[in-house]
Amino acid sequence: MAMTEVTIDSPAKVAWRRFRQHRIAMVALAVLGVIVILCAFAPFFSGYDPLGLNMAAIRQPPSADHWLGTDTLGRDIWTRTLYGGRVSLVIGLAAAFLSTIIGIVLGVISGYFGKWADMVVMRITDVVMAFPPIIIMLTVAAFTGPGLVNVIFIIGGLRWPPTARLVRGQILQLRDQDFVTAARTLGLTNAIIITRHMLPHVVAPLVANITFAVSLAILTEAGLSFLGLGVPLPTPTWGNMMEAARDLRIMREEPWMWIPPAIFTLTTVLCINFVGDGLRDAFDPQQLIGEK
Amino acid sequence: MTRYIIRRLLLAIPVLFMVTVLVFALIELAPGDVVDFFANPEVMAGMSEADLEALRERLGLNDPAPVRYLHWLGGVLQGDFGYSLIRSEPVGELLLRRFGNSMMIMGIGLFVAVTFGISLGIYTALRQYSVADFTISFLSFVGISMPAFIAGILALYIFSVQLGWFPAGGMRSPGVHTLGDLLHHLILPALVLSIIHMATFMRYTRFSMLDVLKQEYVVTATAKGMPRRIVVMRHAFRNGLIPVVTMIGYSIPELVVGAVFLETIFSFPGMGKLYFDSVISRDFPVIMAANLVIAVFVLAANLITDVAYAAIDPRIRLE
Amino acid sequence: MAAQLLLSVDGLTTSFGRGPDKVRAVADMSFDLAEGEVLAIVGESGSGKSVTMRSIMGIIPMPPGVIESGTAFFDGADLLAIDEENLRRLRGKDIAMVFQDAMTSLNPVLTVGRQITEVLEEHLGMTGKAARDRAISLLDEVGIPDAAHRIDEYPHQFSGGMRQRAMIALAIACGPRLLIADEPTTALDVTIQAQIIDLVVGLQTSHDMGIVWISHDLGVVARIAQKVIVMYAGRVVERATVEDLFDAPAHPYTIGLLASLPRLDQEPGEHLDSIPGQPPNASSLPPGCAFAPRCPLATETCRVEVPPVITVGDGHHAACHRLDEVRRREGRLPWT
DSSP, X not given: OOOOOOOOOOHHHHHHHHHHTOHHHHHHHHHHHHHHHHHHTHHHHOOSOTTOOOGXXXXXXXXXXXXXXXOTTOOBHHHHHHHHHHHHHHHHHXXXXXXXXXXXXXXXXXXXXXXXXXXXXXXXXXXXXXXXXXXXXXXXXXXXOSOHHHHHHHHXXXXXXXXXXXXXXXXXXXXXXXXXXXXXXXXXXHHHIIIIIIHHHHHXXXXXXXXXXXXXXXXXXXXXXXXXXXSXXXXXXXXXXXXXXXXXXXXXXXXXXXXXXXXXXXXXXXXXHHHHHHHHHHHOHHHHHHOO | OHHHHHHHHHHHHHHHHHHHHHHHHHHHTSSSOHHHHHSOHHHHHTOOHHHHHHHHHHTTTTSOHHHHHHHHHHHHHTTOOOBOTTTOSBHHHHHHHHHHHHHHHHHHHHXXXXXXXXXXXXXXXXXXXXXXXXXXXXXXXXXXXXXXXXXXXXXXXXXXXXXXXXXXXXXXXXXOOOHHHHHHHHHHHHHHHHHHHHHHHHHXXXXXXXXXXXXXXXXXXXXXTOOHHHIIIIIIIHHHHHHHHHHHHHXXXXXXXXXXXXXXXXXXXXXXXXXXXXXXXXXXXXXXXXXXXXXXXXXXXXXXXXXXXXXXXXXXXXX | OOOOEXXXXXXXXXXXXXXXXXXXXXXXXXXXXXXXXXXXXXXXTXXXXXXXXXXXXXXXXXXXXXXXXXXXXXXXXXXXXXXXXXXXXXXXXXXXXXXXXXXXXXXXTSOHHHHHHHHIIIIIOOOHHHHHHHHHHHHHHTTOTTHHHHTTSOGGGSOHHHHHHHHHHHHHTTOXXXXXXXXXXXXXXXXXXXXXXXXXXXXXXXXXXXXXXXXXXXXXXXXXXXEEEEEETTEEEEEEEHHHHHHSOOXXXXXXXXXXXXXXXXXXXXXXXXXXXXXXXXXXXXXXXXXXXXXXXXXXXXXXXOOOEEEEETTEEEEOTTHHHHHHTTTOOOOO
């Protein structure tokens, strides 16, 4: 009987190997890649200006010239969908980044320092969570006025409670473990204990959470813009392009104006969620232990 | 159990208080003069500075913020939410009527979502890895990735505009006051609302049941010679339901959000549409009152969830 | 006079998984149990003792579990061949089981009483007050004080020992002829352990049940069983009466187990032998005797050939190539 060689891979490597076995997640990652490339290099895939009006060609159905038709001002829908994707994706990533940072900071404060800090943070979380996020966002958006940066701050500033709760739960578990007690006994500062000894353990459960935060942020932006309270025209985003469907006549007669951004939004969000699902499985510590 | 409920109620009071502060502060922190937000620009254009000042004085806007807050809170506690700036109607009555309409959509939506979501969750958990399990699980994933407004416009386009099965919006056909007509208007938005939540409940139930079916007490029940039906429903499901109940409670805010979008898309005269219209027209007494009502509704849903949770799980109830 | 045979297992083989991942948990297991007899199955965790009895009860998860071959006759019926519905009627009525951890084995959301009355309803058709009264008297019988009140409590309100008593009340509710006890004392404190063992011994006499007691603890076995089967890596390595097993163990593994037991007649400071190495992983068993890698007497034959079961004495069998060597050394093995 030959001794099996024991090699220890880094957790990230193990997770990637396990992620690759998740077939749907891999397909989703590929589709997502295509969408990101299309949006990022939009000028290569379209000869039109997303803001260029053409009163001679308004409300045109899909044709060889305009693959997905034109809108009420003669702008090319395919072009606007790609450029709109840029804005939607950037807002999604930026808002998710912001909410994750806020969530981590508040979660760590709440979980690590406990007592009144925990009390205060958790009460704030309760209050923010008492409002359905979009509801409070609508109010805030109505008063701050529409705008790209405002949308990022509104979404990022109000979507952090789930992350904060997750981080707090993880930190609470870690706080009582021996290696943290040991670090404290050694006289390490709180900052070092938190950043070097605790946060690395929080990364795994947080990875999937971040992907879901991105898809949620994209949907939130789309929802706000759909209601006319997100990014204002003429800048295209998937959400404000779909706003066209609120006009019953356009919905009925000119569906090419709103169906492409709807399909792009759904596909993107579905793919991000599948990737997130794959990541969650890949980082699941229970499954890591089960693996031989 | 009664003590448990009372304790929960007491815990909700400070949160409720904070909510009223936040609702007030949201309006207060808005940039610009408060008067700008509710006074119609056209009307304002014809007003002199002295007129505006008189208006501020009349509305008590020249008082310091805490005084105005207490004034507003005092009114709210007596059921006086003020007067709508646009609709010339007391906010309380307006909200009450619209809230009732919304409850129809949300009630039907939630009921359908819970019944079918849980049933499908149990079904797929009992047939893990089967084709049915794979298909339903995949569809549920599409369901949870689908925002209410996209589902809404797609459903409106397909079932009302193209197929003509349902009216394109509103709550009643003009002049018709039958239950059938009401349901005809209700059913599409309610079903769209339910499908999104159905997917969530299905996934949670499936996940929870798969976990519970592996527990030793389920093995015990089988070893006791209980029929499969009893093992699944009495032993596994009652335990598997516990996390699902929490999930139902957590989904209430999303239910409200869905109602805002769907009522707007379907021109349904519910609180969601009222809220949206008020935000657009900056009808701030309505916005404040609606925010408050929604927050209270969410907190009440959380409370009911906690109580239901305790009713199912004796370990909580008897702690 | 031989008592009537209650359970007769022959050639039971159970595995988990399929293809290259297949793990054989129990291989070619055979034993007989007479009515009213107490048999102990002893082995380390993963040795297949629990899977053996769960296979017979039909409660291993399938898939991944597969019963590959074997028969288990109980009352004229082959438990491994009869359909699920007939097996279900036997379970809990004629064959009952007590599990290791009563905390996880009792349903947390049902009262202790409900968990007993549902068995009475299902198998004996008792309902309402009759079932409740019977459940109270059962709880009383297993020594739960104030049973009439505690019947309405939930498992988490019971102490560990009380929960295991409730579990036993549940098992004996329908007057089973065979009781399978799967390490029922392992999770308990030593003093509670003794009480539970005494309780089962008492019930065994008053109810005249056959018992299969699964344990990893030879000390417990000595107090309760008449016959013992020692399992190692899914196979029977030795089978004997309790007296024979303790007086004249034949298999090196059994000898090792006994040598590692502390004894009262031991000199203070005397060395306790222990078996070197670890039990093998069931997924990569050596081709010959599974114990060979840890056995001080192992030869090349042991490593490549599965040892046959050899009769050592009346009702005493061992599966070992080196029984002659064991006998020559009078059971004193050179443990390293």
